[in-house]
Amino acid sequence: MAGLFKEFQTFIARGNVLDLAVGVIIGGAFGGITKSLTDDVIMPVVGWIFGGFDFSSYFFRLGPIPASYRGSPDSYAALKAAGVPLLGYGEFITVVINFVILAFIVFMLVRSVNRLVALAEHEKKQGTAPPAADPADVVLLREIRDELRSRSTPPTASEPR
Known part of the structure; x- marks a missing residue:
């Protein structure tokens, strides 16, 4: 059980989970913006172009209206709130348009x-210039290092002692 908890802790600590959480939150807010765009901007324009065409008012009643109902028999929202079984294909069309947008x-x-x-x-590939020349002090330090190395190595059989 401790191993499972440790593995879960490692999983949560990765950035992917946090990125996903942020994406879901932003996605939810973005969904609200898209719904408002569709309901408040696009659908009224579509309705105006097609002469008052309102998708939300298109539905089929699948059951009787209760005797206690006092609202309009043409109001999808009121009938739905009253518990009348409805097939709201106009709302479905609106949701499909939301999805497409x-x-x-x-x-x-x-x-x-x-x-x-x-x-x-592309810019990274194009911008691969040769590295800049080393500063003079670095070159001098390398020469000193190489000279010290050559002095500290023992002579070989072919070199004089």
Whole structure:
């Protein structure tokens, strides 16, 4: 059990889990923005173009309206709140449009990031200049080191003593 806990702790400590958590939180907020974009901006324009076409009002009633219901028989939201079984295909169309918009935006973000990464890699390949020359003091220190090494090595059989 201790090994499992240690493995879980290692898993949580990795950055991937934190990145995923941040992504889920931002994704939830982004979903709300997309829903508002669809419901408050795009769908009214679509409705205006098609002469008042409102997807949310399209539904099939699958059961009877209760006798105690006093709202409009054409209000999807009121009927749904009253517990009337409904097939709300207009709401489904709105959700599909939300998904398509969200998928397109995510596609554009991923596409942009991929282009930036490719551009950075291209610039990195293009910018591989030879390293700068060593400073004079480093060169001098290397010469001194090499000279000291040559003096401290014992002479070989071919060298005079």
